[in-house]
Amino acid sequence: MSGVEWQLVGFSLRMALTSLLLILPVGLALAWWLARKNWPGKALVETLVSLPLVLPPVVTGLLLLQLFGRRGLVGSWLHSTLDCDVVFTWRAVVIALAAMSLPLFVRAARTAFEEVDVKFEQLARTLGAGEWRVFFTITLPLAKRGVLAGTLLSFARALGEFGATIMVAGNIPGRTTTLPVAIYQAVENGEDAHAWTLAGVSAVIAFAAVFISEKLLRRKT
Amino acid sequence: MNGKILTANFRKQFPGGPEIVADDLRIGGGITVLFGASGSGKTTILRCLAGLEIPDEGEIKFGGESWFQKSGKRQAASGHIFAPPQKRRIGFVPQDYALFPHLSVVDNIGYGLKELPATERTLRVAETLHWLGLEDLEMRLPRELSGGQQQRVALARAVVRRPKLLLLDEPLAALDTPTRLRLRGELRQLLRQLGIPTILVTHDRFEALALGDEVVVLHAGRNVQQGAAPDVFSQPANLAVAEITAVETILSGHILATLNGLATVAVGATRLIALAKDLPPAARAVYVCIRAEDVILIRNDVIQSSPRNHLPATVRELGREGPLVRVTLDCGFSLIALLTQSACEELALQKGEQLFALLKTPQVHLISFAG
Numbered sequence: 001m002s003g004v005e006w007q008l009v010g011f012s013l014r015m016a017l018t019s020l021l022l023i024l025p026v027g028l029a030l031a032w033w034l035a036r037k038n039w040p041g042k043a044l045v046e047t048l049v050s051l052p053l054v055l056p057p058v059v060t061g062l063l064l065l066q067l068f069g070r071r072g073l074v075g076s077w078l079h080s081t082l083d084c085d086v087v088f089t090w091r092a093v094v095i096a097l098a099a100m101s102l103p104l105f106v107r108a109a110r111t112a113f114e115e116v117d118v119k120f121e122q123l124a125r126t127l128g129a130g131e132w133r134v135f136f137t138i139t140l141p142l143a144k145r146g147v148l149a150g151t152l153l154s155f156a157r158a159l160g161e162f163g164a165t166i167m168v169a170g171n172i173p174g175r176t177t178t179l180p181v182a183i184y185q186a187v188e189n190g191e192d193a194h195a196w197t198l199a200g201v202s203a204v205i206a207f208a209a210v211f212i213s214e215k216l217l218r219r220k221t
Numbered sequence: 222m223n224g225k226i227l228t229a230n231f232r233k234q235f236p237g238g239p240e241i242v243a244d245d246l247r248i249g250g251g252i253t254v255l256f257g258a259s260g261s262g263k264t265t266i267l268r269c270l271a272g273l274e275i276p277d278e279g280e281i282k283f284g285g286e287s288w289f290q291k292s293g294k295r296q297a298a299s300g301h302i303f304a305p306p307q308k309r310r311i312g313f314v315p316q317d318y319a320l321f322p323h324l325s326v327v328d329n330i331g332y333g334l335k336e337l338p339a340t341e342r343t344l345r346v347a348e349t350l351h352w353l354g355l356e357d358l359e360m361r362l363p364r365e366l367s368g369g370q371q372q373r374v375a376l377a378r379a380v381v382r383r384p385k386l387l388l389l390d391e392p393l394a395a396l397d398t399p400t401r402l403r404l405r406g407e408l409r410q411l412l413r414q415l416g417i418p419t420i421l422v423t424h425d426r427f428e429a430l431a432l433g434d435e436v437v438v439l440h441a442g443r444n445v446q447q448g449a450a451p452d453v454f455s456q457p458a459n460l461a462v463a464e465i466t467a468v469e470t471i472l473s474g475h476i477l478a479t480l481n482g483l484a485t486v487a488v489g490a491t492r493l494i495a496l497a498k499d500l501p502p503a504a505r506a507v508y509v510c511i512r513a514e515d516v517i518l519i520r521n522d523v524i525q526s527s528p529r530n531h532l533p534a535t536v537r538e539l540g541r542e543g544p545l546v547r548v549t550l551d552c553g554f555s556l557i558a559l560l561t562q563s564a565c566e567e568l569a570l571q572k573g574e575q576l577f578a579l580l581k582t583p584q585v586h587l588i589s590f591a592g
Binding site: 119125127128 | 271272273305306307309310311312313315317319321322323332333335336378379382
């Protein structure tokens with residue numbers, strides 16, 4: 001592999017990992033909220049969270065572009081208060097990947113939480129534990145496998161994201177170009193060897209992630 | 222019994238389920254047994270006391286604290302009180318123990334001691350492990366323990382925090398019969414040593430008799446009788462209680478005469494003498510309840526003996542029931558007796574044999590039809 005190829009793989013991995021950091025707290029909270037509580041508007045939130053799974057990624061990207069552009073709702077605020085631009089930077093890559101892989105993570109984590117018998121949580125409460133302690137010492141450890149499997153799947157999904165990324169982050173070599181975008185570009189340019197190398201790397205990472213995640217879900221405590 | 226520490230008055234109904242009512246439940250120190258068949262609401266009441274279920278309305282008071290208060294179904298939220306389980310300082314042992322599957326025995330037991338400094342915590346856990354003979358199992362996971370060991374770990378986890386109230390839901394039901402019988406005596410001793418006020422739920426009347434100082438009988442979601450354990454079982458307040466406490470022989474009879482506190486009752490052609498003190502004066506038709514443990518069998522009728530009821534009886538059936546033998550007799554009506562194995566052998570009991578059944582007057586319980 002060439003230096004450029006290594007750089008591409010490194011950048012894509014870094015972007016996927018950063019998006020995971022964004023997803024984890026939000027996704028865990030959301031998954032717990034969906035698994036354990038009933039509240040008005042729950043069905044709506046459920047639908048919204050899962051929407052990126054079925055919406056064309058390009059549409060999700062378009063929505064993000066609207067939201068984070070200089071004149072967008074969030075984008076204008078970020079620009080004026082933090083002097084921070086999102087669109088067509090690495091930040092846009094992270095946001096696109098996070099939006100696209102959050103549904104997978106929330107679904108997996110929610111199922112994992114739902115499989116934890118509430119009797120353990122109730123017992124912990126009788127032993128004086130408050131809600132945070134119950135979550136971190138009982139619910140999360142007992143849901144560990146499902147949550148980890150979900151994390152791996154989201155990570156793999158993030159690495160393969162194309163449509164939303166290209167909409168909000170574009171294709172700026174060395175700055176926003178990720179593996180899938182580079183592969184598309186290589187094919188466009190007729191650089192077949194380059195495309196195949198990158199495709200191989202993608203396949204190996206994806207295979208490993210799904211393989212481990214399946215293993216985690218099969219093995220029961 | 223040193224005063225009442227817990228009073229509860231509440232109702233709770235799950236969607237589509239029966240209404241469960243804790244009707245002026247008063248619980249003192251010592252061990253109180255909530256006794257009833259499955260579906261009688263005893264577990265629901267216990268979970269409401271633990272704060273794991275929220276009653277629809279009513280109140281729960283413990284010592285000087287108010288744990289729950291809510292009147293009317295749709296009233297302003299002001300004035301509602303609900304103390305969550307973590308604020309009640311209780312020890313709760315559910316029927317299946319619910320040991321944390323990912324934590325070792327030590328970590329399970331120490332879970333509730335988080336606010337203590339580490340050294341104190343270690344000491345407390347070690348003390349409890351020693352007390353219950355669990356020292357060798359410290360590092361095991363719950364799934365590596367036998368049923369009896371799990372029961373003890375669950376008890377240890379609940380009592381190590383020195384709770385003000387201990388709530389046990391069918392503590393022995395998950396065990397096989399020999400273990401259950403062995404642990405029944407052990408559990409009573411442990412609870413005695415602890416001296417923590419305890420509420421224990423069971424459907425097993427032997428367990429209720431063995432473990433309880435006080436018994437509250439629950440039927441169809443209500444408490445129907447409360448009293449000292451032996452009193453409740455030997456003097457069921459009404460037919461429903463008699464059926465729950467499983468008095469083996471329940472016959473219908475009518476009172477022929479009452480004299481000096483003694484009633485003469487006719488059951489078919491047989492006459493029985495019983496105490497009349499709990500009967501309404503006008504009672505005629507009665508249920509006659511006789512507990513199998515109270516029936517004495519003798520081979521030859523003795524001329525002089527203290528029991529007033531001497532009934533010629535024929536052995537109809539013999540069946541083993543644990544260490545006891547259940548004898549079905551025909552005395553003009555069907556009467557069940559429970560004897561030890563050795564007593565049966567001594568009497569050389571056989572089917573079709575003729576002998577005599579003796580019953581003392583206080584052991585023939587009369588329950589008037591009106592209840």
